[in-house]
Ligand SMILES: [Fe+2]
Protein backbone atom coordinates (compact mmCIF):
# COMPACT_ATOMS: atom_id res chain seq x y z
CA UNK A 570 0.00 0.00 0.00
CA UNK A 571 1.25 3.46 -0.95
CA UNK A 572 1.84 5.80 2.00
CA UNK A 573 -0.35 8.90 1.83
CA UNK A 574 0.61 11.25 4.58
CA UNK A 575 -2.28 12.24 6.84
CA UNK A 576 -0.01 14.90 8.39
CA UNK A 577 0.17 17.49 5.60
CA UNK A 578 -1.71 20.08 7.65
CA UNK A 579 -0.32 18.92 10.96
CA UNK A 580 0.93 22.37 11.99
CA UNK A 581 -2.53 23.85 11.43
CA UNK A 582 -4.85 21.16 12.75
CA UNK A 583 -3.04 19.21 15.44
CA UNK A 584 -4.31 20.12 18.89
CA UNK A 585 -0.81 20.46 20.34
CA UNK A 586 -0.68 23.79 18.46
CA UNK A 587 -3.88 25.04 20.05
CA UNK A 588 -4.65 26.41 23.51
CA UNK A 589 -5.76 23.90 26.14
CA UNK A 590 -9.45 23.04 25.87
CA UNK A 591 -11.99 25.04 27.90
CA UNK A 592 -12.26 23.09 31.17
CA UNK A 593 -15.63 24.52 32.30
CA UNK A 594 -17.71 22.20 34.50
CA UNK A 595 -21.31 23.42 34.40
CA UNK A 596 -23.26 22.69 37.59
CA UNK A 597 -26.08 20.24 36.90
CA UNK A 598 -24.27 18.44 34.06
CA UNK A 599 -22.61 15.03 34.41
CA UNK A 600 -18.91 14.18 34.16
CA UNK A 601 -19.55 11.13 32.00
CA UNK A 602 -22.56 9.64 30.16
CA UNK A 603 -24.37 7.65 32.89
CA UNK A 604 -24.91 4.56 30.71
CA UNK A 605 -21.11 4.20 30.35
CA UNK A 606 -20.57 4.09 34.13
CA UNK A 607 -20.99 0.57 35.55
CA UNK A 608 -23.60 0.54 38.30
CA UNK A 609 -25.17 3.95 37.65
CA UNK A 610 -28.94 3.56 37.29
CA UNK A 611 -28.87 0.11 38.91
CA UNK A 612 -31.45 -0.21 41.74
CA UNK A 613 -28.73 -1.34 44.18
CA UNK A 614 -26.77 1.87 43.53
CA UNK A 615 -29.87 4.10 43.46
CA UNK A 616 -30.63 2.87 46.99
CA UNK A 617 -27.29 4.33 48.16
CA UNK A 618 -28.20 7.86 47.03
CA UNK A 619 -26.66 10.54 44.81
CA UNK A 620 -23.24 10.49 46.43
CA UNK A 621 -22.65 6.90 45.29
CA UNK A 622 -23.59 7.80 41.71
CA UNK A 623 -21.33 10.86 41.73
CA UNK A 624 -18.41 8.89 43.19
CA UNK A 625 -18.77 6.13 40.57
CA UNK A 626 -18.88 8.71 37.80
CA UNK A 627 -15.74 10.40 39.13
CA UNK A 628 -13.94 7.06 39.26
CA UNK A 629 -14.97 6.31 35.69
CA UNK A 630 -13.66 9.65 34.42
CA UNK A 631 -10.49 9.27 36.47
CA UNK A 632 -9.83 5.79 35.07
CA UNK A 633 -10.59 6.88 31.51
CA UNK A 634 -7.95 9.60 31.78
CA UNK A 635 -5.43 7.42 33.60
CA UNK A 636 -5.97 4.79 30.90
CA UNK A 637 -5.41 7.40 28.18
CA UNK A 638 -2.15 8.51 29.80
CA UNK A 639 -0.81 4.96 30.19
CA UNK A 640 -1.90 3.88 26.73
CA UNK A 641 -0.16 6.88 25.14
CA UNK A 642 3.06 6.56 27.15
CA UNK A 643 3.47 2.80 27.39
CA UNK A 644 2.02 1.69 24.08
CA UNK A 645 1.37 4.28 21.35
CA UNK A 646 4.45 6.43 21.92
CA UNK A 647 6.67 3.37 22.45
CA UNK A 648 5.43 1.81 19.19
CA UNK A 649 5.71 5.08 17.25
CA UNK A 650 9.30 5.54 18.43
CA UNK A 651 10.14 2.04 17.21
CA UNK A 652 8.56 2.86 13.84
CA UNK A 653 10.47 6.16 13.66
CA UNK A 654 13.76 4.42 14.35
CA UNK A 655 13.34 1.47 11.99
CA UNK A 656 10.36 1.82 9.63
CA UNK A 657 11.68 -0.88 7.29
CA UNK A 658 11.42 -3.51 10.03
CA UNK A 659 7.62 -3.21 9.72
CA UNK A 660 7.49 -2.73 5.94
CA UNK A 661 6.93 1.04 6.20
CA UNK A 662 8.22 3.84 3.99
CA UNK A 663 10.94 6.24 5.06
CA UNK A 664 8.43 9.13 5.11
CA UNK A 665 6.05 7.14 7.34
CA UNK A 666 8.98 6.53 9.67
CA UNK A 667 9.80 10.23 9.85
CA UNK A 668 6.17 11.16 10.48
CA UNK A 669 5.79 8.64 13.32
CA UNK A 670 7.56 11.34 15.36
CA UNK A 671 4.52 13.60 14.90
CA UNK A 672 2.38 10.87 16.50
CA UNK A 673 4.79 10.75 19.45
CA UNK A 674 4.24 14.51 19.87
CA UNK A 675 0.44 14.27 19.56
CA UNK A 676 0.21 11.41 22.07
CA UNK A 677 2.46 13.10 24.59
CA UNK A 678 0.12 16.10 24.44
CA UNK A 679 -2.95 13.85 24.88
CA UNK A 680 -1.41 12.36 28.01
CA UNK A 681 -0.71 15.86 29.36
CA UNK A 682 -4.27 17.08 28.69
CA UNK A 683 -5.81 13.92 30.20
CA UNK A 684 -4.05 14.54 33.50
CA UNK A 685 -4.66 18.33 33.43
CA UNK A 686 -8.38 17.69 32.96
CA UNK A 687 -8.56 15.54 36.09
CA UNK A 688 -6.72 18.19 38.13
CA UNK A 689 -9.21 20.87 37.03
CA UNK A 690 -12.37 19.00 37.97
CA UNK A 691 -13.86 20.07 41.29
CA UNK A 692 -13.67 17.38 43.97
CA UNK A 693 -10.93 15.24 42.40
CA UNK A 694 -8.19 16.44 44.74
CA UNK A 695 -10.19 15.05 47.70
CA UNK A 696 -10.63 11.58 46.15
CA UNK A 697 -8.56 9.01 48.05
CA UNK A 698 -6.12 7.21 45.75
CA UNK A 699 -7.24 3.72 44.77
CA UNK A 700 -4.63 0.98 45.06
CA UNK A 701 -2.58 1.48 41.92
CA UNK A 702 -2.78 -1.55 39.69
CA UNK A 703 -1.19 -1.98 36.34
CA UNK A 704 -3.76 -1.41 33.58
CA UNK A 705 -5.29 -4.60 32.22
CA UNK A 706 -3.85 -4.11 28.73
CA UNK A 707 -0.28 -3.95 30.07
CA UNK A 708 -0.69 -7.14 32.09
CA UNK A 709 -2.20 -8.79 29.00
CA UNK A 710 0.63 -7.61 26.73
CA UNK A 711 3.24 -8.97 29.15
CA UNK A 712 1.46 -12.30 29.27
CA UNK A 713 1.23 -12.54 25.48
CA UNK A 714 4.88 -11.57 25.15
CA UNK A 715 5.95 -14.42 27.42
CA UNK A 716 4.29 -16.89 25.01
CA UNK A 717 6.01 -15.49 21.90
CA UNK A 718 9.51 -15.89 20.43
CA UNK A 719 11.65 -12.92 21.61
CA UNK A 720 12.14 -11.58 18.08
CA UNK A 721 8.37 -10.93 17.85
CA UNK A 722 8.18 -8.60 20.87
CA UNK A 723 8.21 -5.45 18.69
CA UNK A 724 5.63 -6.93 16.31
CA UNK A 725 3.34 -7.57 19.28
CA UNK A 726 3.55 -3.93 20.35
CA UNK A 727 3.02 -2.63 16.78
CA UNK A 728 0.04 -4.97 16.33
CA UNK A 729 -1.54 -3.90 19.63
CA UNK A 730 -1.13 -0.22 18.85
CA UNK A 731 -2.46 -0.72 15.30
CA UNK A 732 -5.57 -2.26 16.86
CA UNK A 733 -6.06 0.43 19.48
CA UNK A 734 -5.45 3.27 16.99
CA UNK A 735 -7.93 1.93 14.43
CA UNK A 736 -10.74 1.21 16.90
CA UNK A 737 -13.30 3.93 17.28
CA UNK A 738 -14.69 3.37 20.73
CA UNK A 739 -18.18 4.41 21.65
CA UNK A 740 -16.67 6.89 24.12
CA UNK A 741 -14.75 8.89 21.55
CA UNK A 742 -17.67 8.81 19.15
CA UNK A 743 -20.46 9.97 21.43
CA UNK A 744 -19.12 12.27 24.14
CA UNK A 745 -18.25 15.43 22.16
CA UNK A 746 -21.89 15.76 21.04
CA UNK A 747 -23.49 14.73 24.34
CA UNK A 748 -25.26 17.77 25.84
CA UNK A 749 -25.57 16.04 29.25
CA UNK A 750 -21.79 16.08 29.74
CA UNK A 751 -19.75 19.03 31.13
CA UNK A 752 -17.83 21.11 28.57
CA UNK A 753 -14.47 20.19 30.10
CA UNK A 754 -14.88 16.53 29.20
CA UNK A 755 -16.61 17.11 25.85
CA UNK A 756 -13.92 19.57 24.69
CA UNK A 757 -11.06 17.33 25.78
CA UNK A 758 -12.48 14.27 24.03
CA UNK A 759 -13.29 16.34 20.90
CA UNK A 760 -9.70 17.58 20.62
CA UNK A 761 -8.40 14.05 21.09
CA UNK A 762 -10.75 12.80 18.35
CA UNK A 763 -9.44 15.37 15.86
CA UNK A 764 -5.88 14.03 16.17
CA UNK A 765 -6.98 10.40 16.33
CA UNK A 766 -8.69 10.65 12.94
CA UNK A 767 -5.23 11.25 11.41
CA UNK A 768 -3.68 8.46 13.46
CA UNK A 769 -6.44 6.13 12.29
CA UNK A 770 -5.45 6.59 8.61
CA UNK A 771 -1.79 6.21 9.50
CA UNK A 772 -2.32 2.91 11.29
CA UNK A 773 -4.55 1.54 8.52
CA UNK A 774 -1.40 1.84 6.38
CA UNK A 775 0.70 0.24 9.16
CA UNK A 776 -1.63 -2.78 9.39
CA UNK A 777 -1.52 -3.28 5.60
CA UNK A 778 2.26 -3.06 5.42
CA UNK A 779 3.04 -4.95 8.59
CA UNK A 780 0.89 -7.87 7.45
CA UNK A 781 2.10 -7.80 3.83
CA UNK A 782 5.78 -7.62 4.81
CA UNK A 783 5.65 -10.55 7.23
CA UNK A 784 6.82 -14.05 6.33
CA UNK A 785 4.22 -16.87 6.16
CA UNK A 786 5.39 -18.42 9.43
CA UNK A 787 5.14 -15.07 11.22
CA UNK A 788 1.62 -14.56 9.85
CA UNK A 789 0.65 -17.86 11.51
CA UNK A 790 1.38 -16.12 14.81
CA UNK A 791 0.35 -12.55 13.98
CA UNK A 792 -3.11 -13.41 12.56
CA UNK A 793 -4.55 -15.06 15.70
CA UNK A 794 -2.76 -12.46 17.83
CA UNK A 795 -4.87 -9.64 16.30
CA UNK A 796 -8.04 -11.34 17.56
CA UNK A 797 -6.68 -11.61 21.10
CA UNK A 798 -5.47 -8.00 21.02
CA UNK A 799 -8.91 -6.68 20.05
CA UNK A 800 -10.42 -8.41 23.10
CA UNK A 801 -7.54 -7.28 25.29
CA UNK A 802 -8.19 -3.66 24.33
CA UNK A 803 -11.99 -3.75 24.58
CA UNK A 804 -12.82 -6.15 27.42
CA UNK A 805 -13.81 -4.45 30.67
CA UNK A 806 -11.53 -4.37 33.71
CA UNK A 807 -13.86 -6.12 36.16
CA UNK A 808 -11.52 -5.95 39.16
CA UNK A 809 -11.18 -2.20 38.79
CA UNK A 810 -14.99 -1.72 38.56
CA UNK A 811 -15.53 -4.01 41.55
CA UNK A 812 -13.25 -1.73 43.58
CA UNK A 813 -15.39 1.33 42.69
CA UNK A 814 -18.63 -0.46 43.62
CA UNK A 815 -17.24 -1.52 47.00
CA UNK A 816 -16.00 2.02 47.60
CA UNK A 817 -19.46 3.38 46.73
CA UNK A 818 -20.91 1.30 49.58
CA UNK A 819 -21.99 -2.08 48.16
CA UNK A 820 -20.97 -5.34 49.84
CA UNK A 821 -19.09 -7.96 47.81
CA UNK A 822 -22.25 -9.90 46.93
CA UNK A 823 -24.16 -6.87 45.62
CA UNK A 824 -21.08 -5.61 43.76
CA UNK A 825 -20.95 -9.01 42.03
CA UNK A 826 -24.63 -8.74 41.10
CA UNK A 827 -24.23 -5.26 39.62
CA UNK A 828 -21.22 -6.41 37.58
CA UNK A 829 -23.10 -9.46 36.33
CA UNK A 830 -25.98 -7.27 35.17
CA UNK A 831 -23.86 -4.53 33.61
CA UNK A 832 -21.25 -6.77 32.03
CA UNK A 833 -23.32 -9.80 31.05
CA UNK A 834 -21.62 -12.01 28.42
CA UNK A 835 -24.15 -10.99 25.78
CA UNK A 836 -23.76 -7.28 26.51
CA UNK A 837 -19.95 -7.39 26.46
CA UNK A 838 -19.91 -9.45 23.26
CA UNK A 839 -22.33 -7.04 21.56
CA UNK A 840 -20.39 -3.93 22.55
CA UNK A 841 -17.03 -5.48 21.58
CA UNK A 842 -18.40 -6.32 18.15
CA UNK A 843 -19.89 -2.87 17.68
CA UNK A 844 -16.71 -1.09 18.80
CA UNK A 845 -14.40 -3.32 16.77
CA UNK A 846 -16.44 -3.07 13.57
CA UNK A 847 -14.03 -0.72 11.69
CA UNK A 848 -11.02 -2.81 12.73
CA UNK A 849 -12.72 -6.06 11.71
CA UNK A 850 -13.47 -4.55 8.30
CA UNK A 851 -9.82 -3.57 8.05
CA UNK A 852 -8.75 -7.13 8.97
CA UNK A 853 -10.97 -8.34 6.15
CA UNK A 854 -9.56 -5.86 3.62
CA UNK A 855 -5.97 -6.66 4.54
CA UNK A 856 -6.60 -10.40 4.20
CA UNK A 857 -6.08 -11.37 7.84
CA UNK A 858 -9.55 -12.95 8.07
CA UNK A 859 -8.82 -15.19 5.07
CA UNK A 860 -5.79 -16.67 6.78
CA UNK A 861 -6.49 -20.26 7.88
CA UNK A 862 -4.88 -19.75 11.30
CA UNK A 863 -6.44 -16.35 11.96
CA UNK A 864 -10.10 -16.91 11.14
CA UNK A 865 -10.76 -19.54 13.85
CA UNK A 866 -9.13 -17.22 16.41
CA UNK A 867 -11.56 -14.41 15.50
CA UNK A 868 -14.44 -16.88 15.86
CA UNK A 869 -13.09 -18.13 19.18
CA UNK A 870 -12.82 -14.57 20.50
CA UNK A 871 -16.48 -14.11 19.40
CA UNK A 872 -15.58 -11.27 17.04
CA UNK A 873 -17.11 -12.97 13.98
CA UNK A 874 -19.42 -15.98 13.46
FE1 LIG B 1 -4.08 9.82 21.54
Ligand SMILES: [Fe+2]
Nearest residue numbers: 645734765768
Ligand atom coordinates in the same frame (compact mmCIF):
# COMPACT_ATOMS: atom_id res chain seq x y z
FE1 LIG C 1 -3.36 8.20 18.55
